[in-house]
Amino acid sequence: MASIFTKIIQGEIPCYKIAEDKAHIAFLDIQPNAPGHTLCVPKQEIDKLLDMDAAAYAALMAFSREVALGLRQAVDCQRVGMSIIGLEVPHVHVHLIPLRSMQDATFQHKEALDKEEMQALARRIAAAIPSL
Numbered sequence: 001m002a003s004i005f006t007k008i009i010q011g012e013i014p015c016y017k018i019a020e021d022k023a024h025i026a027f028l029d030i031q032p033n034a035p036g037h038t039l040c041v042p043k044q045e046i047d048k049l050l051d052m053d054a055a056a057y058a059a060l061m062a063f064s065r066e067v068a069l070g071l072r073q074a075v076d077c078q079r080v081g082m083s084i085i086g087l088e089v090p091h092v093h094v095h096l097i098p099l100r101s102m103q104d105a106t107f108q109h110k111e112a113l114d115k116e117e118m119q120a121l122a123r124r125i126a127a128a129i130p131s132l
Contacts, residue, residue, distance in 0.1 A: 003091035005041045016122035019070070019132040023056075024063040026096075028122055032111045033097050034104040036075035036121055040064040040094040047090045063132070064094045070129030071096055075121070081105050 007013045008027065015027035018038055029037040042060050046052055052060065068080045077098035083105070084094050103109050113121070 003045055003089055005039075005089055005091040005093060006045045009041070009043050016118045018122055018125050019063075019067055019129050021063060021132060023059055026063070026067045028118055028125075029095070030118075032113065033095075033107060033109065034077070034100065035111055035113060035117070036071055036077070036098040036125060037111075038067060038071055038096040038125065040067055040096060042092055046092050048086060049084050049092050052092060060092070060094065064096060066129060066131050067125075068096050070127075070132075071098060071125050074125040074128040076100075083107075 004013065008015045009025055018026040018028065020026070023044070024040060024042055026038050026040045029039050040060065040063055042056060044056070049057070064082065068082065072080050075098040077100055079099050081097045081099045082094060083097065086092065097104055099105055
């Protein structure tokens with residue numbers, strides 16, 4: 001069965017898209033730890049990060065870096081944290097989280113943003129990533 005991320009990639013479920021290339025997509029997390037919390041996902045459905053071949057792994061990290069650089073410009077934060085957990089959806093994904101405090105990195109506190117705030121954030125972050 002296709003993961004929720006595969007359904008997003010295929011356009012079956014809407015998302016707040018930030019960036020996309022032929023092998024990856026980045027979109028806002030709908031239950032963000034902090035405003036701007038972004039997921040970078042390979043389009044190929046692979047369950048576990050370490051099951052990716054070396055080239056696909058390196059490409060995902062390079063894509064995530066480009067998105068993180070734009071995120072850092074677009075969202076007020078001390079730094080952008082990166083987390084790869086993989087328990088919540090069986091499809092590799094990188095969490096990019098704008099950090100203002102350690103609480104933002106815990107996955108215990110979630111922000112509530114309305115549709116307009118999410119759309120504005122997505123546009124602002126996307127505009128700050130000229131390379132993708």
